Each structure stands twice: as structure tokens, then as C-alpha cells.
Amino acid sequence: MSFDANTIRDEFPILSMEANEHPLVYLDNAATTQKPQVVLDALISYYTTSNANVHRGAHYLSDRATAQFEHARDRVAQFLNAPENSYVIWTKGTTEAINQVAHGLEWCIAPDDEILITSLEHHANLVPWQQLAFRTGARLRVLPLTSKGEWEPEYAHYFNERTRIFACTQISNAIGVKTPLKDMLAAAKAVGAFTLVDGAQAVAHYEVDVTELDCDFYAFSGHKMYGPTGIGALYGKAHALDVLTPLQTGGEMVSHVTYNSTEFNTLPYRLEAGTPNIEGVIGLSAACDFLACQDREDMLIWEQKLARYVYDELKFNNDIEIYSPATDTTVVSLSVPGIHTLDLNGYLDSQGVAVRAGSHCAHPLMAQLGVSSTLRASFACYNTLSEARRFCDVLLEAIEILGDD
Amino acid sequence: MTELNRDAIQAQLQTCTSKEATFKELVSLSKQLDRLTDAEKIEENKVKGCESAVWLIERQENGVCTFQADSDAKLMRGVLAVILSLANGHSKAELQAMDLAAELNEFNLSSYLTSSRTNGILGILKRIKS
Numbered sequence: 408m409s410f411d412a413n414t415i416r417d418e419f420p421i422l423s424m425e426a427n428e429h430p431l432v433y434l435d436n437a438a439t440t441q442k443p444q445v446v447l448d449a450l451i452s453y454y455t456t457s458n459a460n461v462h463r464g465a466h467y468l469s470d471r472a473t474a475q476f477e478h479a480r481d482r483v484a485q486f487l488n489a490p491e492n493s494y495v496i497w498t499k500g501t502t503e504a505i506n507q508v509a510h511g512l513e514w515c516i517a518p519d520d521e522i523l524i525t526s527l528e529h530h531a532n533l534v535p536w537q538q539l540a541f542r543t544g545a546r547l548r549v550l551p552l553t554s555k556g557e558w559e560p561e562y563a564h565y566f567n568e569r570t571r572i573f574a575c576t577q578i579s580n581a582i583g584v585k586t587p588l589k590d591m592l593a594a595a596k597a598v599g600a601f602t603l604v605d606g607a608q609a610v611a612h613y614e615v616d617v618t619e620l621d622c623d624f625y626a627f628s629g630h631k632m633y634g635p636t637g638i639g640a641l642y643g644k645a646h647a648l649d650v651l652t653p654l655q656t657g658g659e660m661v662s663h664v665t666y667n668s669t670e671f672n673t674l675p676y677r678l679e680a681g682t683p684n685i686e687g688v689i690g691l692s693a694a695c696d697f698l699a700c701q702d703r704e705d706m707l708i709w710e711q712k713l714a715r716y717v718y719d720e721l722k723f724n725n726d727i728e729i730y731s732p733a734t735d736t737t738v739v740s741l742s743v744p745g746i747h748t749l750d751l752n753g754y755l756d757s758q759g760v761a762v763r764a765g766s767h768c769a770h771p772l773m774a775q776l777g778v779s780s781t782l783r784a785s786f787a788c789y790n791t792l793s794e795a796r797r798f799c800d801v802l803l804e805a806i807e808i809l810g811d812d
Numbered sequence: 813m814t815e816l817n818r819d820a821i822q823a824q825l826q827t828c829t830s831k832e833a834t835f836k837e838l839v840s841l842s843k844q845l846d847r848l849t850d851a852e853k854i855e856e857n858k859v860k861g862c863e864s865a866v867w868l869i870e871r872q873e874n875g876v877c878t879f880q881a882d883s884d885a886k887l888m889r890g891v892l893a894v895i896l897s898l899a900n901g902h903s904k905a906e907l908q909a910m911d912l913a914a915e916l917n918e919f920n921l922s923s924y925l926t927s928s929r930t931n932g933i934l935g936i937l938k939r940i941k942s
Binding site for chain 2 (some may be wrong): 427428746747749750753754756757758765807808
């Protein structure tokens with residue numbers, strides 16, 4: 408197997424579109440990726456050959472749907488290299504997965520307990536913990552990581568006997584930096600804390616191995632890894648999922664109900680109330696298949712090469728400040744002091760270049776970097792070197808047009 | 813104070829047939845907008861809900877309203893110039909009777925007024941009427 412972006416591009420119908428009378432250059436992949444034909448086909452195929460509700464009907468279509476639905480669970484478990492005695496719970500995405508854990512562990516949080524996150528978190532891995540802290544009287548603590556993703560030794564005391572939960576992103580969505588996950592998880596485990604990893608930005612790029620990470624929970628979204636929107640998963644070790652209070656109750660998650668009591672179903676169903684997003688699950692499984700067919704290592708090298716190209720093209724430009732690392736990233740997050748990122752974004756968009764301007768749902772991190780927003784170009788497997796070049800050219804044009812005051 | 817001529821602005825924007833042309837016209841319009849001083853860019857003059865920071869000041873003389881507005885983003889300053897060309901020189905009662913959103917739609921700016929910016933702009937229009 409060898410990886411070629413130009414070949415893989417052909418599998419993504421949307422990429423041949425024009426945007427504002429220019430060829431579309433889609434560099435907003437950290438927000439959501441485009442979908443390959445195999446994923447689109449899986450959705451159509453599900454509705455044309457298998458649509459029925461899962462788990463309940465004793466009929467032909469229901470059996471087909473249920474078989475595909477449960478096969479998808481195995482597929483995702485394999486994708487994550489989940490060990491035995493663990494489960495995959497379907498969620499709407501990373502946000503719901505984290506909320507499920509934050510809600511589910513509330514019963515074991517006491518006042519004066521500590522919930523620890525890092526300074527590189529997305530709001531999705533911050534606000535649920537902050538709100539949990541408000542509800543329980545626990546203290547939300549923020550482990551300072553540098554914008555290079557380094558953890559200074561003087562902050563070791565953030566992990567202590569009061570730390571109940573440690574939740575951390577694998578990769579910063581805003582600036583694309585990796586966190587020192589292995590060391591931090593070891594420190595968290597040493598003090599007996601529950602550990603959760605936000606894998607939203609990792610799954611499209613890295614081969615995830617939850618057995619090696621040895622975290623209690625791992626959350627991710629399908630739409631950031633070439634799958635459909637509205638589907639994601641919460642992976643968890645059985646003993647960790649077992650103690651979670653369900654975020655939602657209703658049908659499917661019960662085994663027996665009277666007016667006075669409810670007996671909950673076993674895992675994974677106990678945490679999956681209501682009719683699930685069946686098409687999403689099947690589409691996500693197809694996305695796992697799509698990734699399994701690629702040379703993941705070469706694919707990552709390619710994506711990093713594109714980010715590095717942009718970094719090298721822009722690093723000596725005095726107008727531009729880059730917040731992403733030079734290497735080991737698929738993202739270039741930058742700002743141009745004196746020009747609003749929304750204005751830069753407006754010009755890029757007028758030229759068919761799609762990027763993201765804003766605070767990237769990470770207000771505290773923006774404050775740490777001393778900016779209110781950044782412009783983020785994020786790469787996926789189907790991006791080409793000429794697209795990376797086009798981004799640089801158009802950005803420089805934008806600076807030229809917008810910079811004359 | 814620079815006079816913002818509604819008809820001239822509208823005519824100019826209607827010649828724009830591409831997003832790029834509209835972008836450049838808004839940038840050019842942004843230069844017609846008088847900037848606010850730092851002392852005027854205070855919290856109570858800030859319009860909430862905009863992606864970029866927007867400040868709006870109102871003055872009334874003989875029943876006629878004059879607005880001044882500013883933003884840290886140029887495109888927004890261009891849009892503000894358009895809005896002020898609609899709103900300035902009217903009485904409060906006239907402004908309240910006007911459908912500012914509908915009038916704004918006549919400026920061929922739809923792609924700049926969509927999505928998350930819309931909420932911000934509606935907030936500006938609401939404040940002008942209040």
C-alpha cells in the first residue's frame with residue numbers, strides 16, 4: 408500500500424466543486440472532514456436495503472439492521488484496538504460522550520474533590536467539567552501546558568489524592584499541538600483518578616490504541632474522521648462504564664419497568680436510550696473501513712508535510728504570527744496582528760479557500776496565546792501541495808489588500 | 813463627519829457580480845466610516861452577539877438620529893457603513909416604522925449577511941430602533 412492524495416481525492420465527490428467561482432480548496436478539516444463515496448454508499452445502501460429499528464423487531468429487515476449495527480460496534484472497537492472487557496457506547500459525538508461521563512460520575516464527586524483538565528482543551532472538554540464542579544462543590548483545576556504542549560515538572564502537584572477525574576485532549580483543536588498524554592495519564596492513574604481522553608482531533612490522523620493508552624474513557628466524533636455527522640462514540644473500560652449514571656433514560660436502556668421502578672439493561676444498552684442513529688453508526692463503520700484501507704502512516708506523513716509546507720512558507724513573514732508547532736502537526740493556526748481574522752477569512756472564502764477563523768471553542772487558550780482569534784488551516788488526506796500553496800498565496804494577497812490603513 | 817450616501821452605496825454594491833468584488837467594495841466602504849475613539853469604545857456601546865467587536869453610538873438633534881459605529885473587522889465596518897447610510901437622518905419613529913432588515917437585503921450583500929453574522933447584524937438593527 409502506498410498513499411497518494413491525488414488518487415484518494417477522486418473518492419470524495421464534493422472536492423470537485425467550485426466555491427465562489429474558484430476551485431474549492433477545503434482546509435477546514437479540523438472542523439469536519441468531507442466524506443468518501445464508500446461512506447455515502449453505506450448510508451444509501453442502509454436505507455435502500457436494511458432500514459428498520461434495531462434490537463426490537465423480529466423480522467427480516469430488523470435482523471439485517473441489527474446485524475449491521477452490532478457489526479459496526481465491533482468495527483469501531485477494532486478501530487480503537489479496544490481490549491476485551493470494554494465497550495463502545497454510541498453517542499452523538501465527542502461532546503455528548505464527555506457530557507455522559509461528567510453526568511455519570513457526579514454521584515462520586517464530593518466537595519473539595521478535584522477535576523483536572525489542561526489549558527489546551529476545547530470547550531467540550533471544559534464546560535461539562537466546570538458545570539460538574541459547580542454542581543458538586545468540587546474544584547476544577549487546569550494543568551498549565553505550554554503552547555508547545557509541554558508539561559513543566561513544577562506542575563506535578565496538580566495530580567494529587569483529591570484528583571477524581573483527569574480529562575485531557577489528545578491534540579489541541581485550535582493549534583494542533585499534541586499533549587504529553589502518556590505521562591499525564593500515568594500521573595493520573597498513580598493518584599487513582601478516572602481518566603478521559605478527548606480524541607476528536609486525533610482519530611482522522613493517528614492510529615488510536617486505547618489498550619496502550621490505558622485510559623478509562625475515550626471520546627471521539629465520526630464526522631471528523633470521514634464519517635457522518637451526529638455520530639460518535641464513548642469507549643470505556645467495563646468497570647468505568649458500569650458506574651456511570653445514564654445521561655438519558657427511556658426505551659432500549661431498560662430490562663424491566665413498572666410504575667414504581669426500573670431495572671436498567673446491561674452495557675452497552677444501559678447508556679443508549681432511545682432509537683439510536685443507525686445510519687450514522689453504519690456510516691461510521693464504513694469510515695473505519697475506509698481508513699483501514701489506507702496506509703495510515705504515509706497518510707499522516709503527507710498531512711504533516713502539507714502543514715509543514717505552509718509553516719515554512721510563512722514563518723519568515725513578519726506580518727504573520729504562527730501558533731502551531733513546526734513539526735508533528737496537521738494544522739497551521741496563525742494571526743496577522745492588525746488585521747481581523749474574519750477579514751482574512753472573508754477574502755480566502757471569496758477565492759474558494761475554506762478555513763476557520765475564530766476562537767475555535769477555546770476561549771481560555773486564546774487568552775493564553777494573547778489573541779482573540781486565529782485563522783486555522785487544517786489538512787486532511789485529500790489535500791494537495793498545490794492547495795497548500797494556494798492557501799499561502801491567497802493569504803498573502805489578503806494581507807496586501809487588508810493591510811493598507 | 814463623512815456623509816454616507818445610501819443610493820451611491822447601493823449602486824456601487826449592485827455592480828459587484830462576484831464575492832471577491834463585494835469583498836473589495838466592502839473594504840473600500842469601510843474607509844468611509846468615521847472611527848470611534850478608544851474612549852467611545854466602551855462596554856455600554858458594544859453590540860452583543862457579533863463575531864467581531866461592534867460599537868454603536870446614537871446622537872439625537874432636533875429629533876433626527878445620527879449613528880456612529882465601529883468594528884475591529886474591516887468587512888464589518890463596510891457593512892456598518894451600509895447600515896448607517898440607511899439609518900442616519902431619520903427620526904426614531906421613522907426608524908421604528910422602517911423594515912431595516914428588508915432594506916439591507918437590497919444591497920446585494922446576502923453572502924455577507926448569512927450564518928453567524930446575521931444574529932449580530934439583527935442585534936445592530938434592533939439597537940438602532942430602540
